[in-house]
Amino acid sequence: xxxxxxxxxxxxxxxxxxxxxxxxxxxxxxxxxxxxxxxxxxxxxxxxxxxxxxxxxxxxxxxxxxxxxxxxxxxxxxxxxxxxxxxxxxxxxxxxxxxxxxxxxxxxxxxxxxxxxxxxxxxxxxxxxxxxxxxxxxxxxxxxxxxxxxxxxxxxxxxxxxxxxxxxxxxx
Numbered sequence: 223x224x225x226x227x228x229x230x231x232x233x234x235x236x237x238x239x240x241x242x243x244x245x246x247x248x249x250x251x252x253x254x255x256x257x258x259x260x261x262x263x264x265x266x267x268x269x270x271x272x273x274x275x276x277x278x279x280x281x282x283x284x285x286x287x288x289x290x291x292x293x294x295x296x297x298x299x300x301x302x303x304x305x306x307x308x309x310x311x312x313x314x315x316x317x318x319x320x321x322x323x324x325x326x327x328x329x330x331x332x333x334x335x336x337x338x339x340x341x342x343x344x345x346x347x348x349x350x351x352x353x354x355x356x357x358x359x360x361x362x363x364x365x366x367x368x369x370x371x372x373x374x375x376x377x378x379x380x381x382x383x384x385x386x387x388x389x390x391x392x393x394x
Contacts, residue, residue: 299339
């Protein structure tokens with residue numbers, strides 16, 4: 223059974239190798255999460271060090287799904303917002319290693335992120351995801367509302383323009 227937990231900054235630092243493996247696997251599997259192929263575990267390390275720093279600063283909530291003591295999935299909530307948006311959070315980088323998919327990790331991670339965000343006073347969360355991706359189909363099943371599509375928003379990791387779909391969910 224997977225374990226979902228909110229990581230402290232020290233815990234985030236300690237599991238950077240596992241987080242790097244998950245991110246590299248997802249990017250190389252075609253996930254449009256900001257990085258281009260080919261993408262190595264070493265390429266992911268600076269990104270995760272920055273996330274761990276953001277956790278230490280209180281700007282990011284980092285959740286991990288563990289199976290047999292290893293990180294198999296992760297999601298973040300950007301909790302630091304502008305002064306006129308203290309009630310809003312940004313859901314970021316829902317990632318599940320391809321070897322761990324089909325076990326409900328995405329749902330468990332999202333539930334944990336939504337509950338903790340609400341506990342911390344967030345009432346609405348927003349996210350964007352690549353239009354036409356497998357990830358896009360997940361969010362409506364979890365109660366997220368589709369807002370619209372922005373064409374040519376980013377590049378697929380293997381190249382070529384992709385649109386992004388925006389979603390929101392009220393959590394409190």
